[in-house]
Amino acid sequence: MNTISKRKLWIAGALFLLVIGIVIGATRPKRASGTPPGGSPDVQVVLVEQKDVPIYGEWIGTLDGFTNADVKAQVTGYLMRQGYQEGAFVRKGQLLFEIDPRPFQAALDQAQGQLAQATAALANAEAVQGRTELDVNRYTPLAREQAASQQDLDNAVQNNLAAKATVATAKAQIKSGRSSR
Numbered sequence: 001m002n003t004i005s006k007r008k009l010w011i012a013g014a015l016f017l018l019v020i021g022i023v024i025g026a027t028r029p030k031r032a033s034g035t036p037p038g039g040s041p042d043v044q045v046v047l048v049e050q051k052d053v054p055i056y057g058e059w060i061g062t063l064d065g066f067t068n069a070d071v072k073a074q075v076t077g078y079l080m081r082q083g084y085q086e087g088a089f090v091r092k093g094q095l096l097f098e099i100d101p102r103p104f105q106a107a108l109d110q111a112q113g114q115l116a117q118a119t120a121a122l123a124n125a126e127a128v129q130g131r132t133e134l135d136v137n138r139y140t141p142l143a144r145e146q147a148a149s150q151q152d153l154d155n156a157v158q159n160n161l162a163a164k165a166t167v168a169t170a171k172a173q174i175k176s177g178r179s180s181r
Helices: 003-027 102-144 150-179
Strands: 079-082 097-099
Touching (some): 102 150
Antiparallel strands (some): 079 097
């Protein structure tokens, strides 16, 4: 056999096998991929009825009041309690928060102590000023008669002016202490 007849034989054999495969594939029964072999699927039957069906909707959102107010602290401190409930109506002048009063009481006590010190300093300055004024009143006639030196009189006058300035300073400290309360 020559090579051309062998090639024709091989081609004819391949065509024959291809035709047999197509015929067998076409005649064989096909199965659906989801159905069980040998049975029909179960189908449920329900009677149709007419009725109102509620429509449900789900949304994401936030609630916002009619009037919202920003609450800003005028003083700092630790909160002891909250005097209202979230979402409740509040009225003008209503207590909203109670702050720990101890630091404020300590500051008040300190200011009162400083005021008492300033009052005592005023009393002391007035006493010193009274003494220096007496010195001026004593040295003035003595300096005219030259029974005391002019320098003693000048020192007494300067001490009296300094004492008056100290009294004014003490009065200013008292006024400042009273205005900060």
